[in-house]
Amino acid sequence: MSNPDSWPQLAYEEHIWESSAHFWGVNAEYTNTGLRYAAAIPPQIASQSISGLNASTLRHAEQATMELIRFDQELGSMIANFAPVLLRSESASSSQIENLSASARAIFSAELGLIKSRNAEMIAANTKAMEAAIDLAEEISSGSILKMHEVLMSSQNIHAPGQWRDEPVWIGTNSHSPHGAEYVAPHSARVPELVDDLVLFLQRQDIPPLVQVALVHAQFEAIHPFTDGNGRTGRALAQSTLRHRGITRNVAMPVSAGLLADIDGYHQALTDYRQGKPEAIIQAFSAASLRAVANTRQLVTEITELRNSWNDRFHARKSSNAWAILDLLMTQPVVTAATAAQHLGVKTPNVYPPLKALVEAGVLQSKNEHKLGLFWRSDEVLQAIDRFAKRAGKRSKS
Incomplete structure (x- = not known):
């Protein structure tokens, strides 16, 4: 029997792949029925203890939390003036983790209807999802998560916006079959119950805020409740959780910009989480938060100095x-x-x-x-x- 204080790892169950597509030639193998694959069964965590977490991990998270709060308080209402820029910076960084990049000019122009880049259009949609996440932070529910995804995916007609998936999703193999995938998310029938359990965990007040943010994000990614947009929705949910717990009151701190510094480490931390080792994802969010504060201080300083220079030039x-x-x-x-x-x-x-x-x-x-x-x-x-x-x-x- 496992240690009740340790974080549970995922279990797996066997399913049989039934493809609805029809291929010929080199892809004919993917029409085969009866391929077996292992889909994850994430544990329910609503009442899971965190007492088994490493003390140094908790101290690092507390340090990062205090730095986020201090930054917010130091700048006070001034930082609220930068909320639109920081929100878009967080959206762009979150999208870049998904290999979607565009210049600031392209992103801001796309929000005004000038679409010269599909990436910029998608990042602009991600900004709206971030805005929705913050607006819905007071009471996070399964419905509010669906709303975030609906806003994010509303500009496309391939993946159902704001609906739990009803098909398998997987990571790390070809697009035709989950056979041999690095990770196959839980069967779609499990998704609603797992998300409800996640929301209950998110509503707890006995967990250090940034620890909770990291664990919520990792569990959400393990569930992978949508056919597409899981990463961006999951990082929007992280912003919502930061606001819900009162860490950020004025702005969306660009934590995803901090995660960008070590994308491989971030992805490995999500893998570790699925194996019952949550410390890495907590460390990743703590380090990302500290990087985000330092980077944002510099951005605010640069833009403030620009504004002052305009007074002299105009x-x-x-x-x-x-x-x-x-x-x-x-x-x-x-x-x-x-x-x-x-x-x-x-x-x-x-x-x-x-x-x-x-x-x-x-x-x-x-x-x-x-x-x-x-x-x-x-x-x-x-x-x-x-x-x-x-x-x-x-x-x-x-």
Whole structure:
């Protein structure tokens, strides 16, 4: 009998693969029925003790938690001004773990309807999922997890948005069959009960917050409840859990940007978790949180210094709408006349003169995009965000 204080590892059960596809030639083998494969049975963890965790792991998690809280408190309401940038940075980093990358310019432009990159479009959708995750943080449920996935996947028509899967999913082999896969997630019939159990674990208050975030994420990835988008939804759920436990109150801390520094280690930690060894994923989230704080401090400093430099480079009367646009650019570095006017609460024609003045001062650049009209952008802020991504390990492309 296993130690009741140790974290349980996954069990497995045999299933028979029945393919609904029909292949010919070299793929004909995948039409064979009767292929046997082992699907995981994740343990239920709602009442699982964490007393068997290594003391140093718990101390590291506590250190990272205090650093996250301290960062939030030090900057106070100021950090809330950077919430849109940090949210998009977290979304981009989470997507990069799935090999989806795009420049900051492409991502912010995609949110305004300018789609030049499928990756940017998908990252923009991930940002909406992150927003939904934070909005739903007060009371996390199976329904709120479905909502996160629905928002994430709404722009495609292949995978059912906001629905538990009704078919096998697997990792580490060809797309035709789970036979020989590195990991086959639990049978779809088990998914609703496992997610309900996960939600009960998430609602516990007797577990250190960051430890809980890491374990919730790893258990969610073991369940793999959707046909696609599990990783991005799981990291959105991590943001929701951070907010739910009160670690982050003003912003979505880009923890995924910290995970990017060691993607192989992150994936190995998820494998270790499935083998009943949870320390690695807790350590990964703790280290990622500390990296995220350091990286975010630098980003906030760079953008704040940029804003101060604009005061020296741009001159206008105090009542000019240009000053409000400068504040907007710190967190929304790509705008249209309509979005700028909406933010300022004025009619659209009133923002054209200040936008023109900012272009003439070299603060903004403008480009007429086919069918969508003029877009204005701050290359300086976009470059600061791309530098943040580079420090995190994300390779950017347009």
